[in-house]
Amino acid sequence: MGLDERLEDAIHEHGGRMTEQRRVVLETLASLNSHPTAAELYEIVREKLPDISQGTVYRNLKRLKELGYVQELDYGPGASHFDARVEPHYHVRCLECGRVADLEIERRPAPCIEEARRAAGEWVISGHRVEFVGICPKCRGTETEQRDREGS
Numbered sequence: 262m263g264l265d266e267r268l269e270d271a272i273h274e275h276g277g278r279m280t281e282q283r284r285v286v287l288e289t290l291a292s293l294n295s296h297p298t299a300a301e302l303y304e305i306v307r308e309k310l311p312d313i314s315q316g317t318v319y320r321n322l323k324r325l326k327e328l329g330y331v332q333e334l335d336y337g338p339g340a341s342h343f344d345a346r347v348e349p350h351y352h353v354r355c356l357e358c359g360r361v362a363d364l365e366i367e368r369r370p371a372p373c374i375e376e377a378r379r380a381a382g383e384w385v386i387s388g389h390r391v392e393f394v395g396i397c398p399k400c401r402g403t404e405t406e407q408r409d410r411e412g413s
């Protein structure tokens with residue numbers, strides 16, 4: 262489903278309105294492939310909607326996540342990163358600066374989720390995550406171009 266159709270769905274959910282603010286939050290996130298934190302996204306959204314508050318950006322991100330338009334990449338105690346690309350895909354995260362990028366490799370089936378469920382006793386296993394980590398070109402000093410803000 263294209264972004265336009267998804268936006269239309271989001272606009273009409275519960276017969277309600279999708280506010281201009283929510284639309285701009287989603288469109289802005291979808292235009293980035295930098296997986297920003299909420300604070301970073303707020304800074305970019307504010308260029309378009311100078312009056313928007315940080316709380317509004319956070320609330321809209323939370324709602325868009327509940328609606329399935331946004332994926333939250335939760336790395337524990339640090340700030341989550343957000344991604345408007347919601348189909349499963351792999352990420353690589355920089356251990357120095359925390360930057361997150363997509364890895365365009367084939368996604369193989371979860372190897373052992375049933376086995377994990379059996380072994381986990383009273384835990385409820387809801388999924389599994391493969392995470393690639395390393396050092397990004399910026400931190401290595403080898404980055405030749407800034408691509409993060411190009412379209413998706």
Ligand SMILES: [Zn+2]
Pocket residue numbers: 355356357358359360396397398399400401
């Ligand atoms: Zn880095």
Ligand SMILES: [Zn+2]
Pocket residue numbers: 296344346350351352362363
């Ligand atoms: Zn991603």
